[in-house]
Amino acid sequence: MFGFTDRNLFAVAVGVYGISTLYAILLWRKGFRTDNRVIYILLLAAMGLQTIAMIKRGFSLSRCPVNNLFEATMFSMWAIVAAYLVIGLVRRLRFLGAFAAPVLFCVGVFALMPGLDTQDPVPRFIPTMTSLHAALVMLSYGAFGLGAITAVMYLTQERDLKHDKLRAVLSLFPPIQRLETVTWQSLAVGLALLSAGMVFGTIWLKHERGVFFLVDAKILWAIFVWLAYAILLLRRWQFHSGGRWFAWWAIGGFCFVLLTFAGFNQLSGIHNP
């Protein structure tokens, strides 16, 4: 398409996600009072570009483009934006695009980072155990991401309810009690998925290397992430530390995952052979 490679097209799509993010800031300032279709159209356009990029890559490689971290991330983004576009058909829920856009933009920038798009000349068929490990862990990050998004919504609504009361009443946000419930449930599902993913990883390690544990940067990092979310959920359950505190930690946890994922992936011998 106009001489663009699939990667270039994806970069343009990420640019449109960036524009959507700027528009999301505008919606944020307006207090989510109106059902806005502009953000929906922008995300629809970005998804169109991304779909063309994925089809182009799929045809050029003659295989489904989900074989490296770049492709897997691109696929995850596509699933998120597709889910939003379906949800956004309901006018009242269209404002969710203002939350989806920054996440898609950040994940898109992450996907474009060098070193993620490694190509094998021949399709590499991944063993079932490794596929399950990767899929479950990726899904767990998705759940943590969803928890972070609802936590941002919680904090926005909580701030408005206390300090900008008119804006809170007129906004389209769900009640904060429901937002808090969705946040902790997302984190709990994420933790369960991460646990399952780590179990499959351990089984693979035993099968391939004969050990259950290896001192590897990514493994240590994953254990740290698991512990952080487990302690966060335990505190909420045991000490009823909900509300603002819980929301900030849900956001901080996901930011940590986003910012350190690529670095620890590069440092890992078994994840980056």
Added chain:
Amino acid sequence: MAVVVVGLSHNTAPVAIRERLSFAEAAIPSALARLRAQSLAEESVILSTCNRVEIYAAAPRDPQRTLAALRDFLLSYHGLDPNLTPELYGWHEPQSLEHLFRVASGLDSMMLGETEILGQLKRAYALALEHHHTGRQLNRAFQRAFNVAKQIRTETSIQRGSISVGSVVVDLAEKIFSSLSGRAVLVIGAGDISGKTARALLSRGASEVIVTNRSFDRAAELAAELEGKAIPFDDWVGEFGRIDIAVSSTSAPHYILDRPRLEPLMRLRRQRPLLLIDIAVPRDIDPDVNQMDDVFLYNIDDLQTITEAALRQRREEIALCNELIRGRVQGLLDTAPENSALRPTTPRPRLDNRTTFP
């Protein structure tokens, strides 16, 4: 046949006159039958609510003659003096259709943008339909009116925001709690507004009301009205572990609830959100409690600011709604069948040219 409307509303007549022209629902079918039997209208719908009495009709004769005949019918039916005309209005197309659409959308209501009138209009239409007093003209007009009301509700902010203290409290509660069902409300000080607020919360699902007042008899009286429970004034703090919403309106000269008193109570609540409504002047609750986690405090000024802003926003939307209505009336008239009087033959004046009978 053209659609016409004759009637009176809260805009033109006081309740003393409106009540004399109102129709009991059971009497409407016979009144509609009389309109047809006297050849005053081939199609008709009677809308009779506490704020308006209107006859919508379609007749083959000249619209001005139909309007005059319907006015006479309305007055004679209730045995009233034919000179009672300044309060009555009568319109033919397109104003009659614009009026119908405005009524359906709540733009002509006492409480701007309210939706109860749409239900009343639907019931009035259903009653006429059931007794075969509607035909092509009124069916088209009413169906379009319901459709326009829906469009206005979804595409404008005319119904956004609450314009009474009770509804604002309900809105705030619905922004905090996942559901109002099962919520317990504590009323501290049995005043009129707190009673109304508790009633509004009960109507939206709150399950329990506890009332306390310095005079226990007054607390018991309000509790009986709300089907709740009265407790002695000294015991209200003990209820804080289980209630979700507190509405306070005592005449105490100082704060009855402040941060040092609330902090230990919040620990009992295991971080469940607490909505505090302080409608007392001077205030009952120290504003500093709003800084606490899971505590949401609103005083009378907060509530009034919200209602005024909502009303202002609704007023700002009127022009947009009128424009939308004019477009839809135009569309209805343009798509009317060739042989229908709904097709325009003359330029149409705007709705603001209101006319009453001479």
